[in-house]
Amino acid sequence: MSDSNKLDIIIKLLLNLIKDKEIEPYPSKELLEVEGFESLYNTILEIRNAVNFISRGEVGFEIKETGYLPDVAKNLQVSMKNLACYIKAVSLGDFSKKIDSKGEIADSFNQMTKQLELIFNEISDLESEATEAKKHFEQIFSTSPETTVITRLNDGLIVNVNQVFCETFGYEMKDVIGKCPEEIGIYKDSSDRQKLINEIKTKGYCKNLKVILTKKGGEPIVALISAKIIKLKGISHLILVVRDITFRNKLVDALNQSEKKYRLLFENAMEMIMVFQKGKIKICNPIAEKVTGYYRSELISRQASYFIHPDDKERIINDHTKLLKGEAVEDGSNIFRIVKKDNTIRWIEMKSIRIEWENEDATLNLLSDITERKLAEEEIEFLSYHDQLTGLYNRRFYEKEIERLNMDKKYYPLSIIMADVNGLKLTNDAFGHIAGDRLLVSISKILKRKCRKNDIVARIGGDEFVILLPNTDAEDARSIINRIDEAITNEDTENIVLSVSMGLAVKKDVFDDIHDVFKKAEDNMYKYKLSKSENMKKKTIDRAIEKLYKNKIEAQHSKNVSIICGAIAYELKLNPDQIKNIKIAGLMHDIGKITIDEDIINKPGELSKDEWDIVKRHPEIGYHILNTVDKFSQISRFVLEHHEQWDGSGYPKGLKGNEISLQSRIIAIADSFDDMTIERPYKKASTVEEAINEIKQNAGIKFDPFIVKVFIDKVVKKIQRTYDN
Secondary structure: OOHHHHHHHHHHHHHHHHHOOOOOOOOOHHHHOOOOHHHHHHHHHHHHHHHHHHHOOOOOOOOOOOOHHHHHHHHHHHHHHHHHHHHHHHHOOOOOOOOOOOOHHHHHHHHHHHHHHHHHHHHHHHHHHHHHHHHHHHHHHHHOOOEEEEEEOOOOOEEEEOHHHHHHHOOOHHHHOOOOHHHHOOEOOOHHHHHHHHHHHHHOEEEEEEEEEEOOOOOEEEEEEEEEEEEEOOEEEEEEEEEEOHHHHHHHHHHHHOOOOOHHHHHOOOOEEEEEEOOEEEEEOOHHHHHHOOOHHHHOOOEOOOOEOHHHHHHHHHHHHHHHOOOOOHHHEEEEEEEOOOOOEEEEEEEEEEEEEOOEEEEEEEEEEOHHHHHHHHHHHHHHHEOOOOOOEOHHHHHHHHHHHHHOHHHOOEEEEEEEEOOHHHHHHHHOHHHHHHHHHHHHHHHHHHOOOOOEEEEOOOOEEEEEEOOOOHHHHHHHHHHHHHHHHHOOOOOOOOOEEEEEEEEOOOOOOHHHHHHHHHHHHHHHHHHHHHHHHHHHHHHHHHHHHOOHHHHHHHHHHHHHHHHHHHHOOOOHHHHHHHHHHHHHOOHHHHHOOHHHHOOOOOOOHHHHHHHHOHHHHHHHHHHOOHHHHHHHHHHHOOOOOOOOOOOOOOOOHHHOOHHHHHHHHHHHHHHHHOOEOOEOOOOHHHHHHHHHHOEOOOEOHHHHHHHHHHHHHHHHHHHHO
C-alpha cells in the first residue's frame, strides 16, 4: 500500500472516530506500523469512549493513555465524581460540602446547599418544638386526675385513654383502644353519643352532658361528659372528660328522702355539701373544713359568699338568687374560686338545686375541688396557643387572630410588624443551643415589654416573630419599632449579640388583602436584614474571639500560630492577599473551642473518649461560625481542615495529601510547633529543638514534607528569637 493511500485511510479512520457512531474495532496491522498512529488512534478512542460514558452519567471508564486531552477527560471524571459525592452528602443532611472552583455549576451547587441548609434547620427547629409540645400534652393527659378519653370525631374510634378511665370502667387500655363505643357497649343508650356530637356541632363544645354509661361488668354509672374538638395529625378528634356523679345523684336523692337515714353518707362524702338559705350557710359536711381551711363552726351562719373570691362573688350571688326564684341558671352549675383561710386559692365546681329547708326556700349545693383539673385544662389551653420556649403566642393563635382582625374594620388601620432575629444559627454554632434559646427569650421579653397591652406578639417560626397592632397607623407603628430597637441596643447580655430586623406594612381598609400586607412587611424586613445581618454576625464572631482570648494561654497560642503561618506563607511565595488570609486563619483556627468546657481544655492527663469527641468537633464548629460571614467564608475551609493529616489519619474528614488545602497544611505545622513549645497547666513546654525533631519525624505522616522542609530551613531561625525570649 502506498504512503498516499495509507494517509487517506488514516484520515478516514480518525474522522470516523470523531463523526461516526459505529467504527471498526481494530485498524489493520499495516496502519498500526505507521509511527505514532496507534498512540493517536488509541488516545482518541479512549477519549471518545470516556466522553460517551460521561454523557450517560457514568464516570467509571478507565483512561490508560496520558497527555493533555486524556488528562482533561480524567479531570472531568473526577469533577463529576466529586459533584456526585457532594450531592449525596447533602441528601444525607451534611451541608458542609462546598465546591471551591469557580463557574456556574459550582456557584449554583453552593447556593443550593446554603438554601437547603436553611430549610433543613428551620424544619428541624419546628419538629423539635412540636415534639416538645406533644410530650408535654401527653404528660398532662396521662396524669390528669379526671377520666379522660380521646376519640376520632367521625366514627368515635377510641385512640387513647388515661389510667383513671381504666380504674373507673374496669377495662385495660388494650381492651378499648382501637375500638368504637358500640363495640364495648359503653353507652347504655347508644343515642347519647349522637346527642354529644349534635351539641358539639351546635356550640363547638359540649359541657356536662348527663348520660348513663356502663362499666365492664355491666354496672351502670351516672356521668357528666364534657368534650372539645382537637386536631391530631390534621384529623379532628374529641377529648372527653368524664365525671362519675353516681354518688352525687344518690346523695341528692337521699337527702330529699330522709336526712336521718343518710346522715352517715353526708358525713363521709368526698365532696363538700352545703345548704344556703337567706344568703347564709346553714349546714356543711366535714370535707368543707379540709377544702376551705375553716372549721365548720366558723362556716355555719356566715355569709355563703364569705370565702368566695371577690372577682366571682357577684356572679355566684346572682345565680343563687335566680335559682331561688325558679329562674333558669346554665346547667345549674358554676365554676368559681374560693380563698382559703391561709389565703391560697382553689377552683370549685358547684352543682345546686332548690330545696325546702325547715319550711323555707333554700339551695342544696354540692361543691367539688377541681383545682388540679382546672390547672391541667389551662395548661393544655396555654400550650395550644403559646410558644413553649418564649411564652409568646404561637403561629396557630396568630393565624386565628389575623382572621378575626382582618374581617372587622373597627381595627383599621391594622399595622403588621415582621421581625426576624439576626444570627440565631450563628449563635447556636458559636455558643450552643442553650445560648440560642437565651437569645430568643431575651428578644421575646423585649418585644412583649415594648408593645402595648392589646398588641399581639407571636413567634411563628424558629427565628421569626410577628406583631399585630390594631388601630395603629404607620407613624405609631414606627415609634414602637424605634422603642424595640433602642431596648435591644441597651440590653446587656453575656456573649450573645441581640439583633432584630423588622419590616412594617399597614392594612388601611377592607380592600387591602391581608396576605399582601403581610408579604409587604416581610419584604421590608428582608431589605433591612441584608444591611444589618452581616454586621451582627461580625459582632458575634468578635464576642466569640473575646471569649476565647479570656484564656491568656489560648490568646498567646493563636497569635503565635498567626505569626508562624505568615512566615511560612511568605517563604512559599504566596501573594500578599493569601498571606493576609492565612494569618487571619491562624489567629482564628481554634475559634471552635469556645463551646468546649474549660475543664476539658485544661484537663491534666488523658481525655476520655467522650471528652476527645467533644474536642474533635472544634474545627467543624469554627467552620460553621466563620462561614456565615462573607468576610471570613474563604478562610473557614482552612480552619475546618487544620487537623487533617498528610497520611489521611486526621479529622474531621480524613483528607489525605493534596486533598487538604495548602493553607490548612501550613496551619497544621504552625499549630503543632507552637502547641509543643508553649506551657500549659497540664504539660511543660518542649524546647524548640525537641519540637523541630518531632515535626521532622512526622514529615510525610502528619505533615506535608515539603512545607516541613521550608519551615525548618527558612522559618524556624526567624521565629526562634520569639520563643527564646
